[in-house]
Amino acid sequence: MLRLQGSTLARLLSPSAASPIPFPLLRLTSAVAPAVSPNPSFAVEEYLIDTCGLTQAQALKASTKISRIKSPTKPNAVLAFLAGLGLSTADVAAVVAKDPLFLCAGVERTLAPIVVGLTDLGLSRSEIAHLASLAPASFRRRSIFTNLPYYMSLFDSYENLLRVIKRNPSLFTSSPEKVVKPTMAFLQECGLDACDIAKLCIAQPWILNTNLERAHAMVACAESLGVPRGSGMFRQALHAVAFLSEDKITAKVEYLKNTFTWSDTEVRVAISKAPVALLRRSNESLQRTSEFLINEVGLEPAYIARQPTMLSYCLEGRLRPRYYAVKFLKENRLLKRVPGYCSVVKVTERVFMEKYIYPHNEAAPHLAEDYAATCRGEAPSSFRFALTEGGL
Numbered sequence: 001m002l003r004l005q006g007s008t009l010a011r012l013l014s015p016s017a018a019s020p021i022p023f024p025l026l027r028l029t030s031a032v033a034p035a036v037s038p039n040p041s042f043a044v045e046e047y048l049i050d051t052c053g054l055t056q057a058q059a060l061k062a063s064t065k066i067s068r069i070k071s072p073t074k075p076n077a078v079l080a081f082l083a084g085l086g087l088s089t090a091d092v093a094a095v096v097a098k099d100p101l102f103l104c105a106g107v108e109r110t111l112a113p114i115v116v117g118l119t120d121l122g123l124s125r126s127e128i129a130h131l132a133s134l135a136p137a138s139f140r141r142r143s144i145f146t147n148l149p150y151y152m153s154l155f156d157s158y159e160n161l162l163r164v165i166k167r168n169p170s171l172f173t174s175s176p177e178k179v180v181k182p183t184m185a186f187l188q189e190c191g192l193d194a195c196d197i198a199k200l201c202i203a204q205p206w207i208l209n210t211n212l213e214r215a216h217a218m219v220a221c222a223e224s225l226g227v228p229r230g231s232g233m234f235r236q237a238l239h240a241v242a243f244l245s246e247d248k249i250t251a252k253v254e255y256l257k258n259t260f261t262w263s264d265t266e267v268r269v270a271i272s273k274a275p276v277a278l279l280r281r282s283n284e285s286l287q288r289t290s291e292f293l294i295n296e297v298g299l300e301p302a303y304i305a306r307q308p309t310m311l312s313y314c315l316e317g318r319l320r321p322r323y324y325a326v327k328f329l330k331e332n333r334l335l336k337r338v339p340g341y342c343s344v345v346k347v348t349e350r351v352f353m354e355k356y357i358y359p360h361n362e363a364a365p366h367l368a369e370d371y372a373a374t375c376r377g378e379a380p381s382s383f384r385f386a387l388t389e390g391g392l
Contacts, residue, residue: 042070052079052103053093062100075103081111085129098169099136110140117145127158134165138172150176154184155198168205180208183215187238190219191230200235204242218242221249226272233272240275252279259283259290266305277312289315297323297341307342319345321374325356328367334360 044066048059051072069075082092095102105111118128132139151171155161165171174180187197201207207215219229221244222237241249256278257267271278278286289311293299304310313319322344329335347355357368 042072044069047072047075048096048100051075052096053089054097058093058097062097065100066103069104074106077107078103078105078111081107082132085115085132086125087129087133091129091133095133095136099140102136102140105140110142114139114142114145117142118148121145121148121152123158130162131165134162135169135172138165138169141172144172147172147176150180154194155202156194160198160202163202164205164208168208171205171208174209179211182212183207183210186212186215186219190234192235196235200238203239207238207242221246222275225249225253225275226268227275233275237272237275240279244279249279252283255283256286259286260294260304261301262305266302270305270308273306274308274312278308281311285315286311289319292320299341303342310342310345313345316377317375321371322352322356324374325367325371328364328370329356329360332364334363 045059045063047069048054048062049056052059052075054062079092082095087095115128118131123131131144135144138144151161151164152158155164184197187200188194192200218238218241221241222234223229225237225241227233227237244252253267253271256262256270257264260267260270262270290304292315293304293310294301310319323341326335326339326341326344330338344352344356353368357371360367
């Protein structure tokens with residue numbers, strides 16, 4: 001990695017720097033690397049591999065985007081800038097692989113003023129470095145610090161904002177005034193408060209880049225599935241239908257009806273109570289869960305429709321192990337009252353252990369071991385609590 005040598009930026013980015021970044025910055029070219037005249041023989045692909053740390057495949061892909069670079073002067077300055085922010089060699093390679101054009105950014109004209117703006121907003125050097133690593137294409141645009149205060153207020157914390165940026169690095173490419181704020185205002189009109197909107201955007205970050213017309217379509221789709229605006233499940237419904245086409249949603253509804261043998265009313269009731277679990281899970285997962293609940297546990301389809309949150313739990317890690325554990329307790333007359341299956345799977349793991357496993361350590365010394373093995377997907381040597389027939 002290149003070293004920063006004696007420049008204003010080098011002093012700024014050193015760990016001992018205690019004052020805001022002076023602006024404008026002095027030119028960095030001579031401080032970072034000797035002046036190099038355009039060289040027709042400069043090999044971009046080799047530079048990406050030897051100096052930036054990219055793999056051959058990454059370098060081949062990246063080189064097509066920065067073929068206009070004819071000398072290492074500007075990219076050397078950029079690499080020094082990133083090193084000064086505190087990015088490791090691996091971090092720098094990741095930045096360049098994500099956004100090769102970052103090497104074309106001017107340090108004094110573009111990158112350093114952006115650091116000034118972010119520092120003025122109160123971000124630490126490590127936070128700025130993390131931001132550059134997550135969203136390099138946005139980082140080289142000044143809109144990143146002009147729009148940051150709005151997004152900070154929207155998500156209420158920098159940590160939540162980073163979660164969004166990690167999944168939607170192009171967040172700062174949308175205009176808050178023209179795109180984001182009108183959509184957020186419309187969602188508020190639909191009954192979502194600030195906390196609901198933040199949670200929705202964390203779950204579906206691309207909503208922040210969508211236009212108002214698409215937001216209206218999402219709301220109409222949620223309502224058509226039986227989840228009216230203002231209801232408790234409305235945010236979950238928007239999460240479920242976001243960016244799914246009408247054809248895909250229609251096909252999923254038909255699949256649910258066939259798989260669980262639900263009527264139109266039952267599928268509507270189920271979706272209104274657990275839209276994400278039903279519309280976002282794969283057909284294969286729903287099929288396996290349906291077979292287990294109906295054929296093995298013995299639940300009626302109508303009961304599942306009224307308690308669809310069961311379908312949000314993992315079959316191998318929760319539904320099946322808990323069924324076998326309580327089934328064992330029932331068959332060995334260790335329960336004073338046999339619970340309903342839904343109540344068994346809904347409680348937290350801590351409560352389940354305290355209520356159904358720990359109290360029986362003496363009477364059933366292998367129960368905890370067998371339960372833990374089944375949760376890991378490992379059948380105990382004799383599968384001691386799953387041998388007999390019958391349900392709860």
